[in-house]
Amino acid sequence: MSQVAERYTAVAIALHWLIALAIILQLASGLWMVDALQEQATQMLAFQVYQWHKSLGLTVLILSLLRLFWRLTHPAPALPPDMTPFERFAAKVTHVAFYLLMIGLPLTGWVVVSASKLGLPTLYWGLFEWPHLPMFGMAAEAKAALEESVGQVHEFLAYSTIALLVLHVAAALKHHLVNHDDVLSRMLPFLRRS
Amino acid sequence: MRRVFLTLLIMATATLASAGTLWAKAWGVDKAESAITFSGVHAGTPFEGQFKEWTANIEFDPAAPESAVVLVTIETASAETGNGLYNGTLKGADWFNVGTFPQARFEALGAEPDGSGNYMLNGKLTIRDHTVPVAVTFQASETEAKADATVTLQRLEFGMGAESDPQGDWVSLEIPVTVKLVAKPSAK
Numbered sequence: 396m397s398q399v400a401e402r403y404t405a406v407a408i409a410l411h412w413l414i415a416l417a418i419i420l421q422l423a424s425g426l427w428m429v430d431a432l433q434e435q436a437t438q439m440l441a442f443q444v445y446q447w448h449k450s451l452g453l454t455v456l457i458l459s460l461l462r463l464f465w466r467l468t469h470p471a472p473a474l475p476p477d478m479t480p481f482e483r484f485a486a487k488v489t490h491v492a493f494y495l496l497m498i499g500l501p502l503t504g505w506v507v508v509s510a511s512k513l514g515l516p517t518l519y520w521g522l523f524e525w526p527h528l529p530m531f532g533m534a535a536e537a538k539a540a541l542e543e544s545v546g547q548v549h550e551f552l553a554y555s556t557i558a559l560l561v562l563h564v565a566a567a568l569k570h571h572l573v574n575h576d577d578v579l580s581r582m583l584p585f586l587r588r589s
Numbered sequence: 590m591r592r593v594f595l596t597l598l599i600m601a602t603a604t605l606a607s608a609g610t611l612w613a614k615a616w617g618v619d620k621a622e623s624a625i626t627f628s629g630v631h632a633g634t635p636f637e638g639q640f641k642e643w644t645a646n647i648e649f650d651p652a653a654p655e656s657a658v659v660l661v662t663i664e665t666a667s668a669e670t671g672n673g674l675y676n677g678t679l680k681g682a683d684w685f686n687v688g689t690f691p692q693a694r695f696e697a698l699g700a701e702p703d704g705s706g707n708y709m710l711n712g713k714l715t716i717r718d719h720t721v722p723v724a725v726t727f728q729a730s731e732t733e734a735k736a737d738a739t740v741t742l743q744r745l746e747f748g749m750g751a752e753s754d755p756q757g758d759w760v761s762l763e764i765p766v767t768v769k770l771v772a773k774p775s776a777k
Binding site: 438512513514515516518521524535 | 633673677678681682759
């Protein structure tokens with residue numbers, strides 16, 4: 396196998412890091428804004444962060460769908476041969492879970508925004524109005540219940556993402572520092588394999 | 590139905606106006622000098638806006654102020670705040686609900702003079718499906734009428750934001766609306 400094939404493609408690497416940066420910003424803004432919205436002093440800033448969080452979340456959705464398509468059409472490089480079956484299984488589960496979260500988190504956020512009684516439009520980076528999901532003429536109480544329950548799912552998925560992120564980073568560092576394999580470096584941009 | 594009624598009302602007043610001295614004179618609004626603006630506070634931050642599209646039909650004779658007719662029609666979808674998020678929200682079902690109520694209107698019949706060139710219009714303001722009495726003062730001579738009146742509206746009286754923000758946690762319950770209007774008698 397050539398050396399080039401053992402790295403992720405440039406597109407996969409670019410999408411990985413773009414989405415990684417976006418996810419970290421989403422987690423940080425999401426954790427901050429919920430409480431900040433309740434405080435008089437930070438209410439306006441939090442309101443604006445919410446709008447920004449909506450645009451970035453939809454960006455994650457688009458990039459993740461692109462990435463899923465790319466992944467399905469461009470196989471990832473093989474895992475190091477010395478990995479145990481359990482490690483291979485754990486890696487597989489983690490990556491599948493990431494795709495589910497990268498797509499599921501924005502979708503649940505979109506549902507919350509669409510069901511919100513505030514009826515705020517989503518102006519995608521201020522460029523155009525992103526549509527709300529259809530609510531099929533649901534009554535106000537039903538919409539409120541939907542907003543509440545899907546909001547809780549959104550929050551749960553966010554905390555799941557944090558847990559998965561810790562696992563993912565720890566595993567990548569372990570591959571690099573303990574196993575001394577190329578699992579981390581093959582996803583790093585601007586690196587030439589030695 | 591409302592449109593038809595409005596059109597008939599406007600046609601009727603226009604017809605009466607063209608009858609000239611029989612009825613009060615028609616006045617034309619100087620749009621460059623006139624504006625209908627509103628303001629409020631959202632999340633602790635003041636905002637301002639104005640209606641870009643509105644028309645005013647004014648029949649007024651200083652010699653017979655009791656026969657005055659003032660009809661102002663405002664296109665609710667033309668509310669412009671300079672903030673796309675606010676503009677979009679204002680059009681929504683819980684605010685102006687522009688799909689169902691495309692127009693707001695102010696109607697006043699008869700003006701009360703105070704003897705020093707000032708007049709009081711006791712009119713009715715209809716936004717959505719709520720009508721509230723509103724009084725506006727203006728000054729008028731034979732050649733010019735001017736209003737610069739601010740009326741502080743309670744948005745809940747019109748059912749605006751009743752579902753999303755009934756306590757005023759986000760958007761102030763009081764919305765001052767300022768009508769700045771300059772009108773001159775239409776040329777015969």
